[in-house]
Amino acid sequence: MKGQKTETKVDSALIERLEQKAKAIRADIVKMIHKAGEGHPGGSLSAADIVTALYFHFMRIDPENPDWEDRDRFIMSKGHACPVWYSALTELGFYPRSALDTLRKLGSPFQGHPDMSISPGVDMSAGSLGHGLSIGVGMALMGKLDKRDYTVYVLLGDGELNEGQVWEAAMCAAKYHLDNLVAIVDYNRLQIDGPTDKVMPLDPLGDKWRAFNWRVFEIDGNDMTQVVEAIEAARKRRGLPSVIIANTLKGKGVSYMEGQVDWHGGKVIDDSLLEIALNDIQGGE
Amino acid sequence: MEKIPTRIAYGQALAELGEENDRVVVIDADISKITGTHFFARKFPERFFNVGIAEQNEMGIAAGMATTGKIVFASTYAVFASMRACEQVRTFIAHTRSNVKIAASHGGLTGTTDGVTHQGTEDMGIMRTIPDMTIIMPADAIATRKIVRELAEHQGPAYLRLTKIPMPIIYDEETDIQIGRAVQLRDGDDVTIIAIGDMVIRALEAADLLDNNGIRARVLDMHTLKPVDKGAVIKAAEQTGAIVTVEDHNILNGLGSAVAEVIVENRPVPMERIGLRDTFAESGEYEELLEKYGLNTRHITEAARKAMGRKL
Ligand SMILES: Cc1ncc(C[n+]2csc(CCOP(=O)(O)OP(=O)(O)O)c2C)c(N)n1
Numbered sequence: 001m002k003g004q005k006t007e008t009k010v011d012s013a014l015i016e017r018l019e020q021k022a023k024a025i026r027a028d029i030v031k032m033i034h035k036a037g038e039g040h041p042g043g044s045l046s047a048a049d050i051v052t053a054l055y056f057h058f059m060r061i062d063p064e065n066p067d068w069e070d071r072d073r074f075i076m077s078k079g080h081a082c083p084v085w086y087s088a089l090t091e092l093g094f095y096p097r098s099a100l101d102t103l104r105k106l107g108s109p110f111q112g113h114p115d116m117s118i119s120p121g122v123d124m125s126a127g128s129l130g131h132g133l134s135i136g137v138g139m140a141l142m143g144k145l146d147k148r149d150y151t152v153y154v155l156l157g158d159g160e161l162n163e164g165q166v167w168e169a170a171m172c173a174a175k176y177h178l179d180n181l182v183a184i185v186d187y188n189r190l191q192i193d194g195p196t197d198k199v200m201p202l203d204p205l206g207d208k209w210r211a212f213n214w215r216v217f218e219i220d221g222n223d224m225t226q227v228v229e230a231i232e233a234a235r236k237r238r239g240l241p242s243v244i245i246a247n248t249l250k251g252k253g254v255s256y257m258e259g260q261v262d263w264h265g266g267k268v269i270d271d272s273l274l275e276i277a278l279n280d281i282q283g284g285e
Numbered sequence: 286m287e288k289i290p291t292r293i294a295y296g297q298a299l300a301e302l303g304e305e306n307d308r309v310v311v312i313d314a315d316i317s318k319i320t321g322t323h324f325f326a327r328k329f330p331e332r333f334f335n336v337g338i339a340e341q342n343e344m345g346i347a348a349g350m351a352t353t354g355k356i357v358f359a360s361t362y363a364v365f366a367s368m369r370a371c372e373q374v375r376t377f378i379a380h381t382r383s384n385v386k387i388a389a390s391h392g393g394l395t396g397t398t399d400g401v402t403h404q405g406t407e408d409m410g411i412m413r414t415i416p417d418m419t420i421i422m423p424a425d426a427i428a429t430r431k432i433v434r435e436l437a438e439h440q441g442p443a444y445l446r447l448t449k450i451p452m453p454i455i456y457d458e459e460t461d462i463q464i465g466r467a468v469q470l471r472d473g474d475d476v477t478i479i480a481i482g483d484m485v486i487r488a489l490e491a492a493d494l495l496d497n498n499g500i501r502a503r504v505l506d507m508h509t510l511k512p513v514d515k516g517a518v519i520k521a522a523e524q525t526g527a528i529v530t531v532e533d534h535n536i537l538n539g540l541g542s543a544v545a546e547v548i549v550e551n552r553p554v555p556m557e558r559i560g561l562r563d564t565f566a567e568s569g570e571y572e573e574l575l576e577k578y579g580l581n582t583r584h585i586t587e588a589a590r591k592a593m594g595r596k597l
């Protein structure tokens with residue numbers, strides 16, 4: 001882990017539990033997209049460890065009371081990766097398991113991109129890239145104003161960082177010392193038209209955020225221990241917003257998807273591909 | 286029937302155009318595989334620019350490129366072209382009368398299962414309020430190819446609306462398609478159905494159904510929403526005495542509004558409008574969405590009967 005130091009030593013039972021959970025989430029992701037006949041597996045799988053750690057360890061939420069004012073907030077700014085979010089919310093009991101079969105279908109709470117107006121637990125709509133961090137700033141500012149101690153987590157895609165609005169929000173978050181705001185960049189190095197290095201180079205990415213006066217944690221975002229340590233450190237109130245640059249593998253956990261730009265979206269997981277995917281996920285360490 | 290998404294026809298046409306005209310440059314925002322511009326990119330990598338997921342930047346860059354005498358085709362989805370980058374388009378492409386052709390995929394409900402964030406259902410209305418903006422939505426791949434060629438010759442800003450999903454081919458290569466001129470696809474004198482883009486095929490189907498019941502409907506493909514073909518509208522009002530408009534778009538400020546403005550000022554006749562009734566849609570299959578939101582063939586025939594029933 002690079003960047004800021006993390007102080008905690010996390011216990012191995014917790015990591016073990018979260019790793020198991022992440023497998024269940026990954027399995028749900030591929031099943032959902034298989035059933036739907038379309039969707040975005042690559043960016044859902046790369047973010048599965050991060051979303052699992054947040055929802056099954058860190059976040060203060062109540063499935064019985066999704067609009068609880070003191071809850072921690074999560075914004076899936078890279079909204080296309082919503083299958084990972086829907087899986088986590090379903091595991092937590094926000095939705096019946098049968099909802100997983102309705103992804104992208106007419107009348108489903110699991111819209112092609114998240115819709116807060118019809119989906120409990122979805123703290124903000126998303127799907128148009130580049131908006132989420134601004135909205136996170138708004139939530140974090142009001143947390144301070146109302147003296148509530150919730151934390152706002154915003155998950156960003158690396159391609160998404162091409163949008164100028166992300167950097168407008170980053171500047172603003174530092175101005176207001178939003179230490180109740182944690183951004184996480186899913187640095188899987190792929191977007192739709194190819195590798196981020198080709199479409200729009202981002203490096204040195206940590207330095208960009210540091211130059212915007214953020215605390216920066218650079219980790220392996222598919223290593224549960226590092227994910228947990230980084231979130232633990234980032235959520236500490238230190239007078240500045242924090243960003244975790246999570247180096248991940250797009251499609252993580254499914255052999256034929258890993259690092260493959262074509263598995264961003266637009267491809268079908270047929271029956272035989274589903275079987276391979278589920279085997280890979282169960283077998284993976 | 287052969288079906289092709291008009292976004293793909295657009296991309297293929299661009300690749301051909303690039304060969305003949307080296308002033309053509311193309312810019313995209315990380316969705317060239319989807320907008321079809323990858324066909325051009327592969328052939329002319331030096332005249333293709335991928336600016337990443339940054340549509341505002343894209344439109345600003347396009348305006349800058351156009352100042353050097355280039356014909357700029359700028360692609361993204363309809364929602365992002367018309368809303369994310371609206372001011373860049375309005376002030377720096379339209380007001381400057383820049384030679385930028387904005388090609389926007391996922392027009393209307395063709396955004397289907399992606400849901401509201403990817404369904405451009407207000408884009409034509411937004412574009413229509415911008416002075417000097419030409420707005421076109423071709424009905425099929427053949428019309429799209431012809432329009433792309435026309436656009437290369439056309440001076441000034443234009444907005445080309447395209448479909449995500451495959452559209453049946455309704456034209457043949459001989460059809461004459463020109464910017465600003467409606468195409469009459471069926472003649473009739475009981476009622477006129479004026480449609481645009483992916484709704485043209487529905488209008489034809491509706492006309493066939495009406496015909497089975499002895500009603501002769503004229504069908505106009507109003508592919509150019511702006512400037513709307515006033516002559517064709519006035520003629521339809523005079524000769525058929527009732528009009529139905531059909532668009533895959535919010536009912537506000539699209540084709541229905543444009544046609545209503547013409548007939549109110551020139552030749553008032555009963556008129557019915559088919560379109561989204563000032564609502565957002567949702568994720569779903571195209572056919573399901575058309576049915577739920579009242580844009581299907583049977584909705585058109587009902588509207589035609591209603592408009593005819595209101596004749597004085
Ligand atoms: C404003 C906007 N422009 C374009 C798109 C189309 N789009 C959807 S996903 C995507 C690529 C996202 O890449 P990245 O942020 O790296 O996501 P990940 O790799 O985590 O899936 C694009 C361009 C969009 N959803 N929103």
Ligand SMILES: [Mg+2]
Pocket residue numbers: 157158159186187188189190191
């Ligand atoms: Mg990425």
